[in-house]
Amino acid sequence: MADLRIGLVGLGMMGRHHARVIRETDGVVLAGVADALGDPHRVAGDLAISASVDDLIAVGIDAAVVAVPTAYHEAVALTLAAAGVHALIEKPISGDVASGTRIVEAFESRGLVGAVGHIERFNPALQSLRARIASGDLGEVYQIATRRQGPFPSRIADVGVVKDLATHDIDLTSWLAQSRFASVSAHTTVRSGREFEDMVSFTALLENNVITNHLVNWLSPMKERVTVVTGERGAFVADTISGDLTFFENGTVNTEWESVAAFRGVSEGTMVRFALTKREPLRVEHEEFRNAILGLDSGVVTLREGLENVRVAEAVLKSAQNATTETIAGA
Structure with missing residues (x-):
């Protein structure tokens, strides 16, 4: 052929x-x-x-x-x-x-x-993470938090950080949880004198009741791309710059130090960093x-999935503008 x-x-x-x-x-x-x-x-x-x-x-x-x-x-x-x-x-x-x-x-x-x-869907850390969530390694998922920050890329001039960067986090969060966004509450700011927002912080509720938190900006001197998924058996941390995936397991050994046990709540267990085959996401x-x-x-990320990401991004911007919690259309 x-x-x-x-x-x-x-x-x-x-x-x-x-x-x-x-x-x-x-x-x-x-x-x-x-x-x-x-x-x-x-x-x-x-x-x-x-x-x-x-x-x-x-x-x-x-x-x-x-x-x-x-x-x-x-x-x-x-x-x-x-x-x-x-x-x-x-x-x-x-x-x-x-x-x-x-x-x-x-x-x-x-x-x-x-x-x-x-492209984040094709990152080895996130692909492994999704498979492990789907197979029940984490048990019930409670929360997904992402941090995506770094210096401003001069090539971006026609949209702000929400539609350019945060759509990555919107997409990967919904994909990992296999659930749509139901509502969002956001704050944005413009600190660099450009036309569009260069920082956003927003929380959200997915339709499956997973809560999410996202910090995205173009104002940081260091570059960070981290996703943390917390559930009943522990927490996964994915670094999509390095392609590393680490699991922090909830401990099964009770501590005899009563005051420390009360302070910690969930005890610390085994930490594992997985050896992954790392192919270029692109x-x-x-x-x-x-x-x-x-x-x-x-x-592939379908056009309809891409459209849904923009729909959520617009709700984020509307929430920040009006100081409201916005329900996602269709949710």
């Missing part, structure tokens, strides 16, 4: 990584690239750089990766859908629910594969996208 011909729209910071991984993925070939601003990272190689999506489609492609700024996602996606081209769209799917809905409908009505690049994401196009079992 001939390799799938993949086009790449956007040759910026993320585009350069997509170009590399497409070239390294079996069963696909990078057939064309497009960016009206040229090729700053020199990833095109011997490929001509198309000035528009229409020019890229004319090259002859089966699918495309959309790595342009969020504000352009809808226009690019709708053009690809009209041409019958499958698409992997970098997160978030779009800047708002209305445009995201139009993207979903365009692909679904034509029977095309559409996916959103929520490579796994591309393999899953390829499999979806071929009609094979696939773990």
